[in-house]
Amino acid sequence: MKAIKQHYQNLIIGFGKGGKTLAAYLAKHGQEVALIEKSEKMYGGSCINIACIPTKALIISAERKIPYNIAHQAKNDLTAFLRDKNFQNVEGLDLASVITGEASFVSANEVLVKQAGVDKDVLISAERIFINTGTLPYKPPIKGINSSEKVFTSTSLLEKSGLPEKLVVIGGGFIGLEFADMYAKFGAKVTLLNIDNEFLPREDKDIADEIFKVLSAKGIRIINGVNIDNVEDLSSDLVKVSYKNEDGKLDYLEANAILVATGRKPNIESLNVGKAGINLNKRGYVIVDEFLKTNKPNIWAIGDINGGPQFTYISLDDFRIIRDQLFGGDYTSVSVRKQVAFSVFISPPLAHVGLREKEAIDKGYEIKVAKLPASAIPRARILTETNGLLKTIVDTKTNKILGCTLFCVDSSEMINTVQVAMNAGLDYRTLRDAIYTHPSMTEAFNDLYNLI
Template sequence: MKSIHSSYDALIIGFGKGGKTLAAYLANQGWTVALVEQSPLMYGGTCINIACIPTKFLIHNAEMGVPYPESIGEKDQLIAALRQRNFNLVDQSPNATVITGKAAFVSPHQVSVRLADTAEEIRIEAERIFINTGASPLIPAIPGIGQSQRVFTSTTLIQETQLPNELVIIGGGYIALEFAGMYAQYGATVTILDRSTRFLPHEDRDMADAVRSVLLAQGIRIEQGASVDEIIPGHTGQDTVVYHTPEKEQQQIQASAILVATGRQPYTEGLNLSAAGVEQDAKGYIKVNELLQTNVPHIWAMGDVNGGPQFTYISLDDFRIIRSQFSNLDRHTLLDRGQVAFSLFISPPFSHVGLREHEAQTKGYRTQVATLPAASITRAQVLKETAGLLKCVVDADTNQILGCTLFCANSSELINLVQLAMRARFAYTVLRDTIYTHPSMSEGLNDLFGKLK
């Protein structure tokens, strides 16, 4: 174990994607760097340990028919290996030290750390400090939720080694749908209780309806406008979830596991930001400027804790923004980010970038819109994955692509191609007329954009 010094050039609090990448980069530039992470089970950050990687691994295994207990075991082995690799990425540098403990500001330049193994409290001073503490699940104030032994978050449910027979999911957002699809494929009976009266309310209705119909076909029950009133702990392997419908009718459903997927909140618990004078917004996110600086110029915030889109690749771009301030590279800021794609890993995956049709119309664009059933793509037929719908929205005056939504096999890869075309400001005709390999899902872009005039 490396010795811990009292002073460093840079202190990074949190082992997320942005933080670990920054730690390795600065150490390679000759800076002395301390990276503080409160748990040895979180080396590498949220994505590797409890989010993107384990969930996508479990989803893939579900699609391959691997039994749930076996999948959990394989997932644990994979995550342990990735965790060690990420620890080594930072700690093997002679200029970087990983400190496992809970950090709290004492002053703008000084942080106390309660070490995880000894509970000893040490103090570290740094010229520059970078906060990368992420976000955590938001637990709603539902009567009985604290007394139940069967309530889980997205973090804790994937640690269970036995498949729940009846899974009730409170929430109807992207995390809720991803878990619903995954557990249904493993064989659980899944019910979604969504407070919103509209399924995927931010999406265009044709795309939302396409997703809903596929989930229903997979046996997932979806209750819209369902407000949970109470969770009644049971003693026979099940809890009772009491909810009411938009018509105020009270309903009950039995659950062997309850997943709370009602949003996330910035994780700043115990950080004592006030001692550093760092400002937060009304929701608790750390305020930053376009360079990711807080109101205290030598303190930056990166990743989920700064209120930006909560994706690992955004945290990596946050690293790029900060790196450009300490290198000879061109200055990169939040103003450069532009449209960012995302993918929801249900089956098939749902991916989007840019404006949706209703958003483009609200902004006053004159649009051309085209849709294409996934079943019309030859590769989808070969893969026997014909469910889904593709959609594009184009500026009728400039031929620029305003947005694209792909609900089809391999959409998580295809959407990056569309995003690249948008960033390069290509006319939609470039995607329409490009020669793609055959048979491939990319060929669907020929047909989709070919439907425009």
């Protein structure tokens, strides 16, 4: 079958945050662009369809005690609305085209697209190509994990309209914690199997201990240091996971569903990047330089696929870097990117920016540490959300904030204030002495930084 040939100035593979924003920007500034997306159910990218937005919508519903089936339908309605809006935001532009199909490289300048529901393939040549295919959930090589009908990833569990009575989460990272906390709030009995011997080993122990205490108080059972042996379906509604505990003894759990939350892998298998001569690292991510360029001068990689921090806002920032390269500006490299915060939407949420205490010590800083229990904040008491701990690290010599970890209600908003202060190089006393609205969570910075 002979492919239809088309040519564009710009070709973007993948509808994620960075790619879709770049597509719209190019089209609005007089450049022709094609945006390829494998599935019509992924218009707008992972965040809108299978990650940030649907999970946060479910979390809010759980906190409001909305039944799972109603919350699940509301989540589907929301993602459908956003998916259509994102499609129109690109396809509605005169110089932009959305092409639905699976892309694979033919050369460094050509991509073959097998269109969904269309007999003819499209062979697209382009002057510039941007890879924006993101990542997929990773399943470790555990016996029975692929054959079981009761094993889910973060993507497939969100598609399940019924609430599992008993849920086992394999993986003690942030995705596993969010899902464990969310399903427990909906009423599921949740057990989390953590492969690491420590709970949240990257965090400072006082923070990790506080999170462990809060989650355990909700009835979430956390078992550290496990080695998963196998998974076996027992019936149409029951699955068994066998594991060795930290003492090496074999044990097992029975559940209605198992969530595998053991990390993510690059979504690149069908791209056939070898035909384009694009270099990958050992983990399969596209290797880029500080300008987000691959070893091919006309090909960039945006977002998760380039192996950087896997956050939607990083993908958006990748867009800004490419925008300034193409249209002029000073922000042309990841080398000028400053501190970036993150949030984990358990209840209360965990937010962090900069160095942790142990990291600052390892780097040789002379530091001052301040800690404040969330229960000391009037706004937290008003909201009846008094669990948690606030912690900050300050450089003794410069009075600059080196890092901050907030495990408290509204921390996902508060951390942005600290991030701005750090990136502006402000003295910690700026936050200590600022006038905040009352009663607010942000005014906790008056007390926290007064402890330095």
